[in-house]
Amino acid sequence: MPRTTTLDCPGCPPLRALTFDVLGLVKVIEARGKEGEIPKVVERWGEPDFSKSVLAASLVDRKFDPLLAVARKNGLIEVLNPLNGNLHIAISDNTDTSPPPKDEAIVGMHLFSKEELEVESRRCTLLSCTTKGNASMRSIGFSSSLSKDASTDLVKTWKVCGSGDVTCTKVDGSETHALFGGKGVEVNMWNLEQCTKIWTAKAPKKNNLGIFTPTWFTSATFLSKDDHRKFAAGTNSHQVRLYDISAQKRPVISFDFRETPIKSLAEDVDGNTIFVGNASGDLASFDIRNGKLLGCFLGKCSGSIRSIARHPELPVIASCGLDSYVRFWDIKTRQLLSAVFLKQHLTGVVFDSHFVEEDVTQTAVESIQQETEAAQTVSEEEHMPRKRKKSSKEGGEGGKRKGNKTTDKESKKSRRKSHGETERKQKKMV
Amino acid sequence: MGEEKKNKVIVPSTIKNKEKRAEVHANLKHQKKLEKRKRAKARDAAEKQALELGEELPPRKIPRTIENTREVDETVCKPDDEELFAGNDADEFSSIIKRDILPKILITTCRFNSTIGPAFISELLSVIPNAHYYKRGTNDLKKIVEYANAKDFTSLMVVHTSRRKLDGLLIIGLPEGPTAHFKISNVVLRKEIKNHGNPTGHQPELVLTNFTTRLGLRVGRLIQSLFPQDPNFRGRRVVTFHNQRDFIFFRHHRYIFESKENKKEADSKKKSKGTKGEKVPQQKVIARLQECGPRFTMKLISLQHGTFDSKGGEYEWVHKPEMDTSRRRFFL
Numbered sequence: 001m002p003r004t005t006t007l008d009c010p011g012c013p014p015l016r017a018l019t020f021d022v023l024g025l026v027k028v029i030e031a032r033g034k035e036g037e038i039p040k041v042v043e044r045w046g047e048p049d050f051s052k053s054v055l056a057a058s059l060v061d062r063k064f065d066p067l068l069a070v071a072r073k074n075g076l077i078e079v080l081n082p083l084n085g086n087l088h089i090a091i092s093d094n095t096d097t098s099p100p101p102k103d104e105a106i107v108g109m110h111l112f113s114k115e116e117l118e119v120e121s122r123r124c125t126l127l128s129c130t131t132k133g134n135a136s137m138r139s140i141g142f143s144s145s146l147s148k149d150a151s152t153d154l155v156k157t158w159k160v161c162g163s164g165d166v167t168c169t170k171v172d173g174s175e176t177h178a179l180f181g182g183k184g185v186e187v188n189m190w191n192l193e194q195c196t197k198i199w200t201a202k203a204p205k206k207n208n209l210g211i212f213t214p215t216w217f218t219s220a221t222f223l224s225k226d227d228h229r230k231f232a233a234g235t236n237s238h239q240v241r242l243y244d245i246s247a248q249k250r251p252v253i254s255f256d257f258r259e260t261p262i263k264s265l266a267e268d269v270d271g272n273t274i275f276v277g278n279a280s281g282d283l284a285s286f287d288i289r290n291g292k293l294l295g296c297f298l299g300k301c302s303g304s305i306r307s308i309a310r311h312p313e314l315p316v317i318a319s320c321g322l323d324s325y326v327r328f329w330d331i332k333t334r335q336l337l338s339a340v341f342l343k344q345h346l347t348g349v350v351f352d353s354h355f356v357e358e359d360v361t362q363t364a365v366e367s368i369q370q371e372t373e374a375a376q377t378v379s380e381e382e383h384m385p386r387k388r389k390k391s392s393k394e395g396g397e398g399g400k401r402k403g404n405k406t407t408d409k410e411s412k413k414s415r416r417k418s419h420g421e422t423e424r425k426q427k428k429m430v
Numbered sequence: 431m432g433e434e435k436k437n438k439v440i441v442p443s444t445i446k447n448k449e450k451r452a453e454v455h456a457n458l459k460h461q462k463k464l465e466k467r468k469r470a471k472a473r474d475a476a477e478k479q480a481l482e483l484g485e486e487l488p489p490r491k492i493p494r495t496i497e498n499t500r501e502v503d504e505t506v507c508k509p510d511d512e513e514l515f516a517g518n519d520a521d522e523f524s525s526i527i528k529r530d531i532l533p534k535i536l537i538t539t540c541r542f543n544s545t546i547g548p549a550f551i552s553e554l555l556s557v558i559p560n561a562h563y564y565k566r567g568t569n570d571l572k573k574i575v576e577y578a579n580a581k582d583f584t585s586l587m588v589v590h591t592s593r594r595k596l597d598g599l600l601i602i603g604l605p606e607g608p609t610a611h612f613k614i615s616n617v618v619l620r621k622e623i624k625n626h627g628n629p630t631g632h633q634p635e636l637v638l639t640n641f642t643t644r645l646g647l648r649v650g651r652l653i654q655s656l657f658p659q660d661p662n663f664r665g666r667r668v669v670t671f672h673n674q675r676d677f678i679f680f681r682h683h684r685y686i687f688e689s690k691e692n693k694k695e696a697d698s699k700k701k702s703k704g705t706k707g708e709k710v711p712q713q714k715v716i717a718r719l720q721e722c723g724p725r726f727t728m729k730l731i732s733l734q735h736g737t738f739d740s741k742g743g744e745y746e747w748v749h750k751p752e753m754d755t756s757r758r759r760f761f762l
Binding site (some may be wrong): 124303322 | 502514517745748
């Protein structure tokens with residue numbers, strides 16, 4: 001018999017991810033059941049249409065009322081429900097129907113998770129930035145019913161840069177600061193509440209040959225959720241730089257990775273590991289404190305990596321890009337868990353971390369009492385290690401260096417309480 | 431008897447005496463050969479019997495080749511995939527393939543070319559209609575791309591030579607890419623082909639075979655966009671890109687349909703030449719091929735998103751050594 005090598009993919013823990021592609025489709029990938037499940041495409045939203053190609057996407061990942069914002073090539077921004085793909089609202093910048101010019105394409109978007117609760121209509125706040133550097137923050141209100149009347153009041157617009165093209169936009173975890181950078185645009189940080197520029201980077205000096213590499217930032221990420229002062233940025237000249245705005249304007253550390261431009265960056269929850277993806281499909285993790293390569297993720301990935309997403313709780317990252325595969329990797333072993341072929345060039349991937357709970361509610365709707373109970377116990381079991389991780393993560397963030405144990409325990413208790421409450425709520429809902 | 435038994439048990443390579451080992455081995459080989467011949471004979475006999483009885487012929491076994499034992503690939507295109515067609519309609523070549531634009535090709539060499547480059551290009555010019563050769567000079571490739579964009583070229587080809595041998599071919603779709611980099615080998619120019627024909631100026635037919643996966647389809651469409659989509663069948667010229675095990679074979683032929691009398695008929699005709707029989711000789715139409723070069727083989731090295739940009743380019747597919755885990759894994 002012919003010898004064929006099969007990639008032994010151990011499969012994924014239960015997770016749910018959303019991917020976006022150049023045909024404007026949103027695909028939902030789920031791995032159900034216990035450990036070692038092969039993820040599958042379970043849903044596809046939208047019709048294939050090249051003019052609706054997804055440029056940027058942002059997900060508010062919470063238990064109740066999650067929201068998904070998708071920016072399309074024809075200038076439309078859609079707010080969807082990430083659970084079933086229902087369209088909440090679609091807004092457009094230009095009143096006429098003609099497609100926007102190329103330099104007005106949206107490059108970055110962020111949907112704010114904090115919200116003002118109102119009784120009748122829901123609101124969400126959205127930050128978007130176009131290639132030419134026109135950033136705008138608007139709050140959109142929409143009623144929960146299906147009627148499509150929406151009130152969009154533009155809160156603020158401002159210009160991020162005078163010249164050059166913005167290519168990356170990032171908002172920090174506390175959602176008070178935003179980061180912009182691009183081709184010919186040094187990374188700069190803005191305070192979103194006052195809309196003022198608080199910091200701009202300085203280009204690194206010429207090298208020993210007197211050669212100056214032009215600025216071209218391609219991606220950026222904040223290192224930890226609470227700290228807006230430290231962030232990493234990837235450049236087109238295959239460099240990854242660490243900036244600390246409290247220290248200096250030039251990068252604290254900068255190191256090279258392979259020969260092709262860095263295309264995407266993602267941070268780990270511990271705040272000192274970053275994942276770097278480049279244009280020839282190499283993915284690696286670095287310790288950002290000293291710039292040392294921890295290891296590469298090997299898995300026959302052959303196309304540019306456009307987006308990396310870190311699962312908030314499980315030790316899993318997802319990467320996707322021009323080879324039209326979405327791949328799930330284990331962080332610790334750096335092994336490929338599984339790969340799903342999605343037929344188009346992908347532009348983004350996000351994780352929906354509250355997947356298990358949804359599963360429970362779904363089965364509850366089916367009103368099979370025993371199964372729901374079983375599933376709930378399962379989900380509870382699965383909550384336990386998660387909570388521990390969450391708390392440790394919180395400790396890490398709160399104490400900046402390493403959380404002391406007392407706060408850890410407290411947070412754990414509070415978590416448990418809150419969790420119990422939410423469960424009760426859920427039962428009521430059911 | 432005893433020897434036979436021994437032969438079956440003993441593996442020749444374990445015998446230490448060389449003479450004996452050789453003998454046993456030869457014996458074993460001979461036995462195998464006999465068995466094989468026996469099997470073939472039995473198969474032929476069964477076939478013959480079936481023919482005589484008018485039964486269905488016993489099914490012939492299909493030999494196992496590397497192609498038909500290829501590793502299962504999920505990226506192989508399926509005929510009922512609407513996303514695939516939507517993607518095809520939206521890609522960079524669709525305007526050419528839908529005949530909205532006529533293809534116009536710019537061909538140039540690498541910067542330090544030798545005579546083989548222009549010689550090869552002069553043959554390419556006779557293969558590809560509406561292709562124009564421009565001397566490279568000292569121009570940067572990025573500048574050439576800009577120039578070609580301004581002059582409404584739809585593709586750009588760069589023939590790369592090193593040490594007076596052709597070694598690379600770059601096909602760039604304009605204005606938005608992609609850029610495919612091929613390795614070129616086994617080049618045979620027209621002059622070196624025996625009994626070659628000379629192509630006419632008609633627009634050729636194009637045959638693309640075995641481009642099955644998504645990547646293969648994309649490369650196929652890139653190649654397709656080099657040629658006009660309305661072949662002139664009167665010219666009877668055919669250009670073939672045949673993909674086999676990720677190698678793309680290029681051939682260029684002229685064909686002709688000839689009506690030939692059946693051999694037996696012809697023989698009988700010869701015999702009865704004097705009598706001049708009234709029966710119409712049975713005719714059979716056969717196609718004859720005449721190769722009119724060049725002949726070469728391409729292998730994809732990388733497919734880059736957008737036009738040529740060696741430093742800042744984004745790759746859709748690059749060949750990496752870690753992908754070569756199996757002989758039966760193909761990408762096109």
